[in-house]
Amino acid sequence: MSASDIRAEARRVLGICDACGYCNGFCDLFEAARRRSALTDADLAHLANLCHACRNCFQACQYAPPHVFAVNVPRTLARMRHQSYLDHVWPQTFAPLLNHPVATVIGVTLGAILLLFALVLAFAPAGGGLAIETGATAGAFYRVLPWTLMVGLGVLPLGWSALAIGLGWRRYWGLTRPRRATTGEARRRWCAWRTTLADILNLRNLRGGGVGCNDLDARFSPWRRWLHQTLLGGLGLSFAATLAATFYHHGLGLQAPYPLLSPPVLLGTLGGIALMIASLGLGWLEWRTAPEPIASESRRLDQAFLGLLLAVAGSGLALLLWRATPAMASLLVVHLGTVLAFFMLLPYSKFVHAGYRAIALRCESLDPVSID
Ligand code: SF4
Numbered sequence: 001m002s003a004s005d006i007r008a009e010a011r012r013v014l015g016i017c018d019a020c021g022y023c024n025g026f027c028d029l030f031e032a033a034r035r036r037s038a039l040t041d042a043d044l045a046h047l048a049n050l051c052h053a054c055r056n057c058f059q060a061c062q063y064a065p066p067h068v069f070a071v072n073v074p075r076t077l078a079r080m081r082h083q084s085y086l087d088h089v090w091p092q093t094f095a096p097l098l099n100h101p102v103a104t105v106i107g108v109t110l111g112a113i114l115l116l117f118a119l120v121l122a123f124a125p126a127g128g129g130l131a132i133e134t135g136a137t138a139g140a141f142y143r144v145l146p147w148t149l150m151v152g153l154g155v156l157p158l159g160w161s162a163l164a165i166g167l168g169w170r171r172y173w174g175l176t177r178p179r180r181a182t183t184g185e186a187r188r189r190w191c192a193w194r195t196t197l198a199d200i201l202n203l204r205n206l207r208g209g210g211v212g213c214n215d216l217d218a219r220f221s222p223w224r225r226w227l228h229q230t231l232l233g234g235l236g237l238s239f240a241a242t243l244a245a246t247f248y249h250h251g252l253g254l255q256a257p258y259p260l261l262s263p264p265v266l267l268g269t270l271g272g273i274a275l276m277i278a279s280l281g282l283g284w285l286e287w288r289t290a291p292e293p294i295a296s297e298s299r300r301l302d303q304a305f306l307g308l309l310l311a312v313a314g315s316g317l318a319l320l321l322w323r324a325t326p327a328m329a330s331l332l333v334v335h336l337g338t339v340l341a342f343f344m345l346l347p348y349s350k351f352v353h354a355g356y357r358a359i360a361l362r363c364e365s366l367d368p369v370s371i372d
């Protein structure tokens with residue numbers, strides 16, 4: 001479907017919902033759409049990212065296929081959401097990556113692993129590299145790949161990704177932000193932040209009117225929301241493990257790998273387990289769910305991102321398990337390759353949806369009247 005066809009379908013479907021009104025209590029979207037009768041392009045981008053795809057409205061809809069109206073709000077808004085990612089990605093040259101996420105993830109991950117193997121062969125110090133035998137002793141990781149190279153390979157792609165993600169989110173905020181002046185309303189702005197943060201953390205819009213998502217079919221379930229929260233926790237724990245390891249390295253002068261019961265390893269292990277549970281669980285739901293309310297482009301984006309997360313977490317845990325064996329060097333290279341691919345692909349993956357949804361929730365809590 002072209003971008004104009006996607007927008008035309010979104011206007012048609014939301015126009016029917018406006019007249020119907022049956023789903024108004026399910027989530028913020030229907031009330032927000034009702035207040036935006038013009039349904040401009042900015043309105044559609046905002047509304048699409050306000051939908052959390054709980055699919056309650058599809059199961060409840062008397063006008064869903066096979067009815068002649070063929071109302072399918074979750075699929076229509078998923079297509080519109082995907083279009084908003086394409087419209088705001090930076091740089092625009094990389095937009096096609098979002099349309100071919102599985103091939104992109106596989107290609108970039110394999111490329112990153114091969115690059116790292118080549119760098120190890122070229123730069124490993126004497127007695128180190130892939131042939132290293134004392135895998136669990138202090139500094140062993142840096143005898144596979146020098147510390148400066150390892151840090152450079154993390155910082156450069158992460159810096160690029162932070163820039164690309166920031167510019168993309170800024171463009172989206174520029175399009176959808178509330179236009180009404182709110183200067184001087186400090187208290188209101190503070191309350192809006194609190195509401196936004198609470199909505200992000202408890203994923204209120206994934207509760208579908210309080211009964212849960214239609215994860216697989218007409219039955220309600222909290223699993224999709226719980227697994228999203230597990231994923232968020234896993235990313236937070238992994239970030240905390242990185243901070244702890246940085247403190248150990250620079251603050252205490254201790255080199256990795258660290259003891260099993262040290263904070264960096266404990267936080268990293270818990271984070272890795274949480275990420276594995278979340279990516280496997282969400283992947284299982286994606287695989288088993290009824291296809292009707294799903295858009296194929298967003299499903300591919302989900303699957304590619306979950307697969308990459310699984311590779312990062314699984315290779316990290318494998319490295320932890322077998323770090324004292326001769327397999328350590330190869331496992332380290334594979335893990336670093338998946339992390340490098342993860343960092344490079346952040347702006348061109350499902351990861352960006354977190355910011356779009358946060359901005360949509362922020363706009364809605366800040367100024368629920370008009371964005372145009
Ligand atoms: S999804 Fe269907 S039932 Fe719900 S408001 Fe729209 S038209 Fe009405």
Ligand code: SF4
Pocket residue numbers: 023026027028029030050051052053054055056057058073074205208
């Ligand atoms: S959040 Fe759920 S109920 Fe609301 S529009 Fe999206 S799928 Fe429908």
